[in-house]
Amino acid sequence: MSGDALLHIKNLRTSFLMSDGVVQAVRGVDLSVKRGEFLGIVGESGCGKSVTMLSVMGLLPDNAAIKADTLTFDGKDLLSASPREMRSIHGDEIGMIFQDPMTSLDPLFTIGNQLMEPLRIHRKMSASEAERRAAETLEMVGISSPAQRLKQYPHEFSGGMRQRVMIAIAMSCSPKLLIADEPTTALDVTIQAQILELMKDMKEKSGTAVVLITHDLGVIASVCSRVVVMYGGLIMEEGECGDIFYDPLHPYTKGLLASVSGMGSGEKKKLVPIPGSPPDLMNPPDGCPFAARCAFAMKICAAATPKLTNRGGRLAACWMLRRKLTA
Amino acid sequence: MNGELLKISDLKMYFRVRDVSSWLGAHRSLKAVDGVSFGIGRGRTFGLVGESGCGKTTVGRTALRLYRPTDGSIIFDGADIAGLSDKEFFPYRRKMQMIFQDPFTSLDPRQTVGDIIGTPLTVHHLVSNRSERAERVKELINMVGLRSDHIGRYPHEFSGGQRQRIGIARALATMPEFIVCDEPVSALDVSIQAQIINLLEEFQEKFGITYLFISHDLSVVRHISHRVGVMYLGRLVEAGEVNELYENMLHPYTKSLMSAVPAADPEAAKTRRRIILEGDVPSPLDPPSGCPFRTRCREASAVCAEQTPPLVDVRSGHMAACHKLSIKG
Known part of the structure; x- marks a missing residue:
C-alpha cells in the first residue's frame, strides 16, 4: 500500500504548548495519500484535521511539537528536512489553499506578482516567461482577460475570484499534492459550486492528488473518492466515499450523518443531535474520545483507545467492531 | 393558524454611503432592501434565504426596528410600527427579540450569564425584586439545557453551542411573541446545530413563538420553516x-x-445536473436595470432589462417574480 503512496504518515502526534497546559491536537494519526486521488478529511472544529495537514507542511507556530514514526512525501523524509528543503517543496511539489481568500493574498502586491513568485523561484523562469505562464494559469481557473487582471490588486477581486487566484497560485508549478483547507467555507453556495467544479476539473487535468479538509459532508460527497473521519485528534473511520455515507461503521460517523438535515426529504424528520460536546484536548479522555457522547459506549471504551481495525477492507476505530471480530 | 402576527409591505431600507469615486464626497444610496413584502402567521416560521449581501439580515433588523425603514409598513399584531419613535416602540421591544449569528461577539464578555439573561427582565420591569429575578434566570437557564451553577460564569467559559443557548435564554427572557433568528446555527458544528434547531422547535411548540429564520443554509431552512422566501439583491424573488x-x-x-x-x-452528486451560475452577485450600489438577476440568468430576454418583474401569485400562495412566468400565464 505504501508503494504507491505519495504521502505517508505514521503515528503523527502534534501538540501545542500553551500557558495553561499542553493541547494534544493530533494524537496518533496514520494516513496515506495515493497519487492522483481526491481524499476528504472531515470532522468538527478542533478535531485535528487542519493541524494534521499543517504538520505535514511544517507550517505550525513555534509552540507546536510534531512527532511521528514516519512522515514521508514522495520518498523524502519530511521530519528531518531542513527549512530550506521544506521551502523548496512548498509551492512546488505541495500546493496549499487556505480557507479565507480575503486574508491569504498579500494586499500590497499585484495578483501577477504573487502568481509569478513561485514560478520564478521554483522554475527559475525569466520575468516574461513567468508572466506568460501566469496569464495562462489565470485563464485556466476561469478568469477572463488575464493580462489585465495580472496588474490588479487583491481588493479588486471578489471572494470567489480571489479563491480562483489562490488555486491558480497553488497549481502554477503543477504540484504532486494540493492541500485545500476549507477552500469554500467562506463562500456562498453558488460560488462554492463554481470552485468545487474547478478543483475537480484541475485534478482531472493535472493528475494532482488533492486532500480536501472540510466540516461539510455535502462538499465531501460531491467531490471526494475516499474519506477520513476525524474526532478528538484521532481517525475514527476511513473508507470509500459511498461506504462512509451509505454504510457508516463508526457511531460518530452515524451521528454526524444523522444530524445533517437533508435537502431531498419532503418528510419532516426530527434531527438527531449528538448530545454533549467534543472532548477537551488539554485533558483528553483515556479511552475512545467519542465514548462520552456515544450511545453504545461500553466499559472498555472509557478505559482503552480502540485502534483502527480493518473490516472487509474498511477501517474504523471502535470497540464494537473489534468485539464482533474476535467473537 | 389564526392570522398573521407580522406583515411587511413594500419595505425599503436604503443606506447612505459616501461615494469614494467622487471628489466632493457626494452620497449615494445603497438599496439593501428594495420593496419586500411578506407576512408570517402566528406560531409559524418564515425562512429567509439568500447569498451574502442579498439583504436578508437587513430585513430582519428592520422588522425589529433596529433600523428606521426608508419606506413601507411593518404591521405587528395589528399596529404599524414602521414610523414609531423609539419611546413609542419600547413596549413592542419586549414582544420582539433577536438571536444573533455569532455566539462569540453577541454576549458581553464582562457580564456573567446571570446578568446577560437578567438585564432584559429588569429593563422591561418583568420582575419586582432580586430574588424573583434570580428565580426566573434559573428557570430560563434550565429551560435551554444549561445548569443553574452556570449562572455566575462568564461567556468565555462556554463552548459555541452553549453560548448560543445563553443567547436563546436572553431572547426568551421577555416572553416574546416574535423572534428574529439571524443565522443562529451558522457558526456551530453540525452535531451542535441539530441541538439548537431542536431547541428552537421545542420552544415554538411550547410557547407558540413566531420566528423569522434567516439563513444561507437551504437545508436548515427547509427543516425548520413553514414558509420560505428567497431573496436576491434586495428583493424577494420567490x-x-x-x-x-x-x-x-x-x-x-x-x-x-x-x-x-x-x-x-455521493450517488446523487454524480447523477444530479447542476446549474452553475457564472459570475458574482452585482453590487447593490449599482444594481442592473429591470430584473436584478438578469445578468446571471440563462433565460433572460429583452424585457428583463427594461422592467422589474413584480412578485405575483403563480399558484395558491406560491409567488415568484419572473417575466417568464407572467408571460406563460
Missing part, C-alpha cells in the same frame, strides 16, 4: 410554503441556488 417551494421551484435563481447545494449523498 416565496411559498416550504414543500411546494422546494419541490416546484419557479424562479431561475432559486433553481440554481438549490442545485448548488452539495447534498451529503
